[in-house]
Amino acid sequence: MNPKSCLNCGHKISDEFCSHCGQKADTARITPQTLIKTDILGSIWHIEARFFRTVKHILFGPGRMAMDYISGKRIKYYNLFSLLLILFGFNVLTMHFYLHLNPAEIPEGSSNILDFFSKYSKTILFVIIPMLAVNAFFVFKRKKLNIAEHFIIGTVSLLGILILLLFNDMVSLIGLWKPAAKIFAILDKASVVLLALFPAVTYWNAFKNSYSKPGLLWRVSVLYVLMGIESLAVIIVLFRIF
Template sequence: MTQTNNCLNCENLVSEKFCPNCGQNTNTHRINFKHFVLHDILHGVWHFERGLLFTIKEAALRPGKAALEYISGKRIKYYNVFYLGLLLIGLMLLLNYYFDVVSNHIFEPGIIEKDGVSKDKLVAFLESYSKQIIFAFLPLLACNSFIIFRRKKLNLSEHFIIAGMIFLGILVINLIFSALSFLQFIRTDLTDNISDFFNVATPLSLLLFLIYNYYKVFSPEYSHLQMIIRITFFTLFLAAEFVVFLRLLSYYVDL
């Protein structure tokens, strides 16, 4: 281990553990096998998983409070919300793909190939651009909350952080439901109606999660009645925007 008076990254003079100019640790090591395995690999993986898993847990259990902490400046322990969102969307699409494959194999062989020929243009477009479309709802959430919950005195970018963290929690819950939906392929009396259960439970849970956490974030600034009214308008605006979005998308795809 070598302690230097100059940062090896930017050559700025330093007198503390971290360079004030670029943030690099001034305790540098010669790279050898032991250091490479014990520090660079294991240390890096541990910190990556710790931040990632911590952010997933916070997004699923208390996304509103986590977002407010992040906005207030407590950011080092959180993994990038939007990168993590992309990762979870990818996992969700992968699970949905294998669900279709297993379903096709067990119940109706050949249905995927047949559907691929006569598939509706809108459905095909939604499947092709699913990641972009899912992320398109973030601006809707952020703009709606920025307009309706002005008393919190947050800017639009900070409303994007709140929307992103709550949206991340929605993805986590949806991912859990997607994984549990594979239980219906275990043919028992308990799993015969599990598909119908998930068809109802999943959207209902996601909607309640959204409403509850927006209520928790902004309720300190409003009375109970005011929050009920504002949450109602927030939900109605989102539903109306979703319908308009689908209409415009359908029109665009048919061009």
């Protein structure tokens, strides 16, 4: 049987994919059937499956997922930086809807502070990644990861924070319905606790096989102290400048 030629680049195909450009060997003329099955439904399912798989791994095994990603196991995950932008956009939308539907939640005299955080929230959030990366590079030095690899762990940690923030905003929105207010107030407080603990969970999950529990505990504690001091400094500087 003669090998087929790739319709994209013209190279001979002997396997499922073209070894030169990566296009699938079964690519053929577009028909109504293939348009619906492959081009529309197939692409949507492929994107959604990777998206939700990545979200699941971030929530239930963030450190392990980050280490897998660093080690080269990336095909099953959605692009981390695209996911970061998507989640940030959803967070901005849900917060906007919440404040629009519940203006009483804005304390008197705090509009300037809210305007500041609304305008510079992206800067504040995204500066968390390099801060986490630099601090963790020194705190977890025994692992011998480079700064870019620590950047990935920091990104996964921030993704988890954004997912929990989105959950928190959605809980707050549903909590505006009075009959469910008490239940969702409890969920709201629980999600805030998870938000605060998520970076610790990420680094514990990533390095639990590299350090003893006491060694890992003091390193995570030092990381939190450094992040708290640096985050406060960034907020003060931005607030005074702008």
